[in-house]
Amino acid sequence: MLNKKILKILSIGMSLSLFNTIPALAKENEEAFRENICAIGNKVIEGAGGVDVVSQGILWLGATFLAGNFFSPVVRNIVPCVNTVRDWGGRIYNTLTREFSVSRKTFIDDPEGAIRLLHENLNHIIGQENAKKVIEQKIASFLEGRLLSQRSKGACVLYLYGDSGVGKSETANAISKSLCGISDHLVINPSMLKMDHSQDAKSPIEQFFGNEVVYGIAGEKIQYPTKMAQQILTNPKTVLLIEEIDKMRMYDPTGSIDEFLRQIMDRGYIVVEGRKLDFRDTIIVITSNESRSSLVKGDAGSNNAELRTEVDHDFSLLNRLTLVEFGALTKEEYIKIALPRVFDLISYYFRTYGINIELSENFFDLLGERCCQEHKGARCIHKYIDQIRSLMVKYRISKKDSGNSYTGKTLKLKFDENVDFVIINEI
Secondary structure, three states: OHHHHHHHHHHHHHHHHHHHHHHHHHHHOHHHHHHHHHHHHHHHHHHHOOHHHHHHHHHHHHHHHHHHHHHHHHHHOHHHHHHHHHHHHHHHHHHHHHHHOOOOOOOOOOHHHHHHHHHHHHOOOOOOHHHHHHHHHHHHHHHHHHOOOOOOOOOEEEEEEEOOOOOHHHHHHHHHHHHHOOOOOEEEOHHHOOOOOOOOOOOHHHHHHOEEEEEOOOOOEEEEEOHHHHHHHHOOOOEEEEOOHHHHHHHOOOOHHHHHHHHHHHOOEEEEOOEEEEOOOOEEEEEEOEOHHHHOOOOOOOOOHHHOEOOOOOHHHHHHOEEEEEOOOOHHHHHHHHHHHHHHHHHHHHHHHOOEEEEOOOHHHHHHHHHHHHOOOOHHHHHHHHHHHHHHHHHHHHHHHOOOOOOOOEEEEEEOOOOOOEEEEEO
């Protein structure tokens, strides 16, 4: 350990003496010293590649230094700049996609053509003659009134109520196809609502016609009008369908939907989250499974009132609504609906499998009676169609398993008298 300390002291002393000696040597032989320095510099330049290379390097370093001072603010803010570009790119993309998704095709400005087409489309709906007459009358009056100098301020609202499966949604499709050229109209239904009991919860109207949060390309949150609000803002000449409005009351304890309807029928517009939406050119079709007593105060209802819902509406709203009642289908109407569906099925099995299907004499009479008894509307016909399809699959399987052919065979289709089921027998 002692030897190491002595060596360290000696090395420091020698270093100090060397530094003290160099200036003395430089003074004694200044020219030689300069020549040695120049020689060393020349060797360094030659080793680097020559004067040209060194000069280019000096220029490059200088340019880099100047460029660094000039572009340093941009370099420091490159990430915010990129995020800004991506942000605006996302906004433009979302705006364009929403703009092109808006439906603009409409026949509302042509009352004669629109009503003629509406009449043709409504004729394809079986039954409900009184309801179709009221609808044509109301829409014709609305379209004609739009062309008058002193037009009505209110929107056109049709309230279709009645049993399930009697043609309300099909009628709404016919109205949309007649007036907008499409059957894919704007639809509002209870499944689109979010149940929220927080203090800042949005009402159903704010959820439908307010703002929604969209994430941009850079992941930032951007608020845009909802699809419903975008359609009304861009092209209000459209059909808006509100399905099963009676089931929305559980999401709307304050009655904001009723107030929305009252305002657009009185003033023609509504303000939602600071945005004014004009509904004067919009036709709103509402469907509901409510009973008559729910909408017509003082009415005792019908025998099937227990199958329908009851909603406590504001009386001022009911006075403004155009109520269109859809009654229960009759036996003859059930048969008219079932005839083309059953015969299409029979034709399909003959063309595809070569199987002949005959119907019993009272097949359609029994089908109509059973549909009336079930009181489920035209949807009960689909149950018997499903039974026929299932039986045909099982019949072909049994034939293949037994090694026999089903082509050219004739089957008898009838109702079982004991159970509510269709059966087939090979003739």
